Amino acid sequence: MSDPAVTHTDPQPGLTGFVSDWSSDKTAFKTASWGKAMIWIFLLSDTFIFSCFLIAYMTARMSTSEAWPNPSEVFALEIGGVHMPLILIAIMTFVLISSSGTMAMAVNFGYRRDRVKTTVLMLLTAVLGATFVGMQAFEWTKLISEGVRPWENPWGAPQFGSVFFMITGFHGTHVTIGVIFLLLMARKVWRGDFDTGKKGFFTSRKGRWEIVEITGLYWHFVDLVWVFIFALFYLW
Amino acid sequence: MAEAHMSPQTLAPAAHAEGQQHPIRLYLIVWFWLFVLSACSYAVDLLQFQGYLRWGLILMLMLGKAGLIIAVFMHMAWERLALSYAILVPPVLVLIFVVIMAFEADYTFFTRMEFFGASPAVPAPVVH
Numbered sequence: 298m299s300d301p302a303v304t305h306t307d308p309q310p311g312l313t314g315f316v317s318d319w320s321s322d323k324t325a326f327k328t329a330s331w332g333k334a335m336i337w338i339f340l341l342s343d344t345f346i347f348s349c350f351l352i353a354y355m356t357a358r359m360s361t362s363e364a365w366p367n368p369s370e371v372f373a374l375e376i377g378g379v380h381m382p383l384i385l386i387a388i389m390t391f392v393l394i395s396s397s398g399t400m401a402m403a404v405n406f407g408y409r410r411d412r413v414k415t416t417v418l419m420l421l422t423a424v425l426g427a428t429f430v431g432m433q434a435f436e437w438t439k440l441i442s443e444g445v446r447p448w449e450n451p452w453g454a455p456q457f458g459s460v461f462f463m464i465t466g467f468h469g470t471h472v473t474i475g476v477i478f479l480l481l482m483a484r485k486v487w488r489g490d491f492d493t494g495k496k497g498f499f500t501s502r503k504g505r506w507e508i509v510e511i512t513g514l515y516w517h518f519v520d521l522v523w524v525f526i527f528a529l530f531y532l533w
Numbered sequence: 534m535a536e537a538h539m540s541p542q543t544l545a546p547a548a549h550a551e552g553q554q555h556p557i558r559l560y561l562i563v564w565f566w567l568f569v570l571s572a573c574s575y576a577v578d579l580l581q582f583q584g585y586l587r588w589g590l591i592l593m594l595m596l597g598k599a600g601l602i603i604a605v606f607m608h609m610a611w612e613r614l615a616l617s618y619a620i621l622v623p624p625v626l627v628l629i630f631v632v633i634m635a636f637e638a639d640y641t642f643f644t645r646m647e648f649f650g651a652s653p654a655v656p657a658p659v660v661h
Contacts, residue, residue, distance in 0.1 A: 308613065311614065312614065314613060314614060314615070315613075315614035315615050315618060318613060318614075318615035319615055325615050325619075326613070326615055326616050326619075327613060327615065328612070328613055328616075329612060329613075329616050334616065337616065337619075337620050338619075338620075340620070341620050341623060341624070344624050344627075345623075345624075345627070348624070348627045348630070352627075352630055352631055352634050355631065355634060355635070355638065356634045356635075356637060356638040356641075357638075358638075359635065359638035359639065359642060360637075360638040360639075360641035360642045360645070361642075361645075362642065362645045362646060362649075362652065366659065367659065369578050370658075370659040371659055373659070382578060382579065383575065383578050383579075387571075387575045390571050390574075390575075391568065391571060394564070394567045394568060394571060395564070397564075397567070397602065397606055398560060398561070398563075398564035398567075400606075401560040401563075401564075401605075401606045402557060402560055405553075405554075405555065405557060405560065408553060408554060409554070452658075452659055510553075510608075513606075513607075514607055517602055517603075517606045517607045518607075520602060520606075521599055521602050521603065521607075524595055524598045524599050524602070525595060525599070527571075527574065527595075528574065528591050528592070528594070528595035529591075529595075532574060532577060532578055532587075532591050533588075533591060
C-alpha cells in the first residue's frame with residue numbers, strides 16, 4: 298500500500314487485492330480484458346433471467362392445488378421393449394457435458410495458438426450442441442403429440458406445459474445461438490483471422506484469439522443452466 | 534495486510550494477458566467427475582429416493598457440478614477476487630427472491646384450498 302508502484306505493476310492477492318482493485322480509481326479488473334469482463338457481466342444478467350424462470354416454476358408448482366405430473370414418467374422412453382425413466386434427459390445431459398469438455402480443451406489449444414486442434418474441437422462442440430437441440434426437438438414433438446400444451450396436459454397441473462416449453466425453449470434457443478456462434482468462430486480460427494489480423498465482417502475490427510475463451514464462457518454457461526434445469530425441473 | 538507479504542509461490546496463479554495454460558489432464562479429470570456426478574443424479578431418480586434424501590442429493594450434486602464448471606471450465610478459480618466477487622455475489626441475492634416467492638406461493642395455495650374448495654389431487658397415470 299505504501300508503494301503505489303508495486304500495486305500498479307504487481308496486483309496484490311486475496312482480500313487486500315480485492316479492496317485495492319476496486320478502490321484504485323482505475324480499471325477494477327486488473328487481469329481480465331474488457332471482452333472477458335463484459336461476457337461475465339452478460340452471463341450474470343442471463344443468470345437473473347433463468348433465475349426468474351426457475352422461481353416462476355417454483356411458484357407455479359408450489360401454489361397449484363392439482364398434482365404436478367411426474368417428470369420421471371413423462372420423460373420415460375421405451376427402448377427395445379425396456380421401460381427407461383428419464384432416459385432421454387440423461388443422454389442429453391451427458392451430451393451437453395461432453396460438449397463442455399471439448400470446449401474447455403478448445404480454449405486450451407486456442408491459447409497455444411494451435412489452429413487445427415482448436416477448430417476441430419470447436420466443431421465437435423458444435424456437433425454435440427446440435428445433437429442436444431435435435432434431441433430436444435424430438436422431446437417437444439413427443440410431448441406435443443401426447444397432448445401437452447402450455448394451458449393443459451393429460452396428467453395434472455396445467456402449468457406444467459407452460460413452464461416446460463418456456464424454460465426448455467429458452468435454454469434450447471441459447472444452445473442454438475451458441476452453435477451458430479461456435480461455427481462462425483471456428484471458421485475464423487481455421488482461416489487464421491487472429492494471426493493475420495483480418496477484420497471482422499460485422500465489427501470491422503481485428504479479432505483476437507481471446508474470442509475462443511469468450512465463446513467458451515458462453516458455452517459453459519449454457520451447460521451450467523442445464524445443470525440447474527435438470528436438477529430442479531426434471532429430477533425434483 | 535498479511536496477504537501482501539506472502540511469497541509469490543503461495544499466490545493463486547493469476548490469469549495473465551497470454552491467457553491460461555493448464556494441462557489437458559485437468560479438463561479430462563473434471564469431465565470425468567461431471568459424468569460421475571450426473572450419473573449419481575440420474576441414479577437418484579432411478580432408485581426412487583424420496584423426501585429430504587432426494588432433495589438433499591439433487592441439490593448437492595447440482596451445486597457440485599455447477600462449482601466444477603464455474604471454477605475450472607470457466608477458469609473462475611484463477612481470476613482475481615475483484616472479478617469473482619462481482620460475478621458470484623449478486624446471484625446469492627436471488628435466494629432472497631426465492632424465499633419471498635415461496636411465501637407468496639404458500640399463500641396462493643392456501644387461498645385456493647380455503648376459498649375455492651380445491652383439494653390436492655392424485656396425478657393421472659402417464660400413458661404413452
